[in-house]
Amino acid sequence: MFRRTLLTSTAALALLLPLATACGGDAEAESSSGLSSVTLAVGATGWKNEEAVLKFAHLDDTPYKVKWSLFQGGDQQLQAVRAGALDLASSSEIPPIFAAADGSPNFKVVAVQRGTTLNQEVIVPKGSKVTDIAGLKGKKVGYVQNTTAHYFLYELLQRAGLKWSDIDAKPLLPNDGLAALNGGGIDAFASYGTSVITAHQQGAVTVGSGKDVLSGNFLWSARDNVLKSAGRRAAAADLIARITKAYAYIRDGREHEFAKVVAKATHQPVAQAEKDFRDAQAQRPTQARTVGDDTIASQQKVADAFTELGALKGKLDVKSFWSRALDTDLEKAL
Structure with a gap:
């Protein structure tokens, strides 16, 4: 890793x-x-x-x-x-x-x-039952605060008919979020760049993308x-x-x-x-x-x-x- x-x-x-x-x-x-x-x-x-x-x-x-x-x-x-x-x-x-x-x-x-705007994604670990953004309701979702990940997660939730309060949002740095995702501390992670690339190498699956959300x-x-x-x-x-x-x-x-x-x-x-x-x-x-x-x-x-x-x-x-x-x-x- x-x-x-x-x-x-x-x-x-x-x-x-x-x-x-x-x-x-x-x-x-x-x-x-x-x-x-x-x-x-x-x-x-x-x-x-x-x-x-x-x-x-x-x-x-x-x-x-x-x-x-x-x-x-x-x-x-x-x-x-x-x-x-x-x-x-x-x-x-x-x-x-x-x-x-x-x-x-x-x-x-x-x-x-x-x-x-590629590699700006909401990811879940391999084997997760969550398959889309709507499935995040009630889940622990990590995100990188005050960054693109914060914004596109918010926008994707809205498009799926969810409010920010519908998830248990956890602000995390990229490395910490990746570790939490692999360790079962969170159910999903909104991040970008190298952390997303690394997560996919470890079997993570994309359930939402900021590709068409971000400018x-x-x-x-x-x-x-x-x-x-x-x-x-x-x-x-x-x-x-x-x-x-x-x-x-x-x-x-x-x-x-x-x-x-x-x-x-x-x-x-x-x-x-x-x-x-x-x-x-x-x-x-x-x-x-x-x-x-x-x-x-x-x-x-x-x-x-x-x-x-x-x-x-x-x-x-x-x-x-x-x-x-x-x-x-x-x-x-x-």
Whole structure:
């Protein structure tokens, strides 16, 4: 069984807080020495696939420094941004909503990365009598709180005629949820990415999918100090654009070779890793775009759903924490 030691929320912040000084204070002036003096502390979820993609495409030799840190979810990345320990976070639409819910976020959503919504599923263990979402009524269901899993589980329950209160919902981190599913502590688990892949390797069965529930918009959130420096803005835009170019490089006939990298990291057979990658890119090629009214409206719809669920105390105006400050640099970099 694939296991990787990931930073939990508390441990992540404890380890990353010393980096806050290296990330630069809010009053940091733009350096006259150019990008070589810039260091970006950047979050990653899963197995640092963004870093691996850049390295595979020979685009990791940036003119600025990048310090990658690994988290189990985008929610933890946003917590690190709020703590001043990350400059740039990648997540689904959900984590910035909760990170901004207190009304005083220290970040802005500055770009959107279109991506696959595959491997976002509600799964049950092998031999379970539950065959669909309706069968979850009265069951213990794990989910990754304040993430895509939280949202698509809620939406799937509604579509099946169930309320959130109809299940015994248990917030769990991906690794903990997988262990609970295998150990009989929960009857089903709503999760994403590597945890879903690993669960299927262990015989888990899909009873619901977020594929057609989620928008495919994954957000880049930058700490406010990044936007105050022309050098940091240029570095952030360049990094985001490089990831887009790296995926295009892989799609240009290099899927099999990259699948070997993925398989080594996730302990999948190479053939399965290649199929998953091809399926993901066929559904929605990974590529960045600038902020648009449609992307803001998409997140507003999600925020309103969490208000209805009672996870947010009141209506949240999401456009208050979006910014087009990176648009010009990103358009040039792309």
